[in-house]
Amino acid sequence: MAKLHKKIVLTGACGTLGMEIRTTLAALTEQLVSVDIVNAPKTLIENETFVQADCAKFEEVLPLMEGANMAVHFASIPDERPFEDLLGPNFLSSYNVWEASHRHGVQRVIYASSVHAVGMHENAAGIDTDADHAPDTFYGLAKCFAEDLGKLYWAKRRIESVHLRIFSCTKVPQNARALRTWLSYDDLRHLVDRAVTSTTTGFTVVFGISNNDRSPVNNAKATFLGFRPKDNAENWAQSLMAAAPPANPLDRAQLYLGGPFATVPLGESGVAGIKAMTNPAKAASNISTGVNPNVKGL
DSSP states (O other): OOOSEEEEEEESTTSHHHHHHHHHHHTTEEEEEEEESSOOOSSOOTTEEEEEOOTTOHHHHGGGGTTOSEEEEOOSOOSOOOHHHHIIIIIIHHHHHHHHHHHTTOOEEEEEEEGGGSTTSBGGGOOBTTSOOOOSSHHHHHHHHHHHHHHHHHHHHOOEEEEEEEOEEOSSOOSTTHHHHEEOHHHHHHHHHHHHHOSOOSEEEEEEOOOOTTOOSBOGGGGGGOOOOOOOGGGGHHHHHHTSOOOOTTOHHHHBTTGGGGTSOTTSOSHHHHHHHSOHHHHHHTOBTTBOGGGSOO
């Protein structure tokens, strides 16, 4: 059967979420080029090749995009850090991917954005995808930068982009906050599939969140993508609520979309706050190859 695309480039392929979407992408293309700054995965898919490259260096990104139809950009440091630490991996890498895509005629960039681009909006606000940026950290600011970069390259250079504002993407919900914010791996793969296979997208933002009863955001303006998540964190509500701290309307970690990222000083880890909310035994059982499952979307 003919594949939809000739070549897809995936950056950040060895991260927790990159590893989850490799098979999905490989099924959609004749050639999947997986890219990471670390060593290759232990096994590659039949139509997958691996390139070790630093996405913060333009000269290493540019040749990757030759002949590609799509770029799926998941490479980044997945936590808050001092601005200088994030400048290359989180800011420059996005510019490099878009500019290299422009020079080689790539049709569309799929970007792993984050809830932290809007992390200082309140849960109760019920925002949709048109809400103003409200980053909670330098990490969130990098996501805002890449979203605006995508908007600019669509307006001026007609490169489509779909920005996946990923929330708490883990195998199962990890804490009471995830009753609102969970994104299952199956729903992530479905989201990526729809971002790649949609016939036209222009510039699009979509919340990467499962079909949770307590979802605090509205995806109605992105329904044309066909993203219909099926999983629901409510199935874990009883155990997660039993372990949750008392409700506190003065606690910004409970009040804002960004959770603990809304409370940490700039430059200091938000993942540490996520871990503190999570059952240590459960967290340990879900850690994969050196990457904590909570570090994406958070």
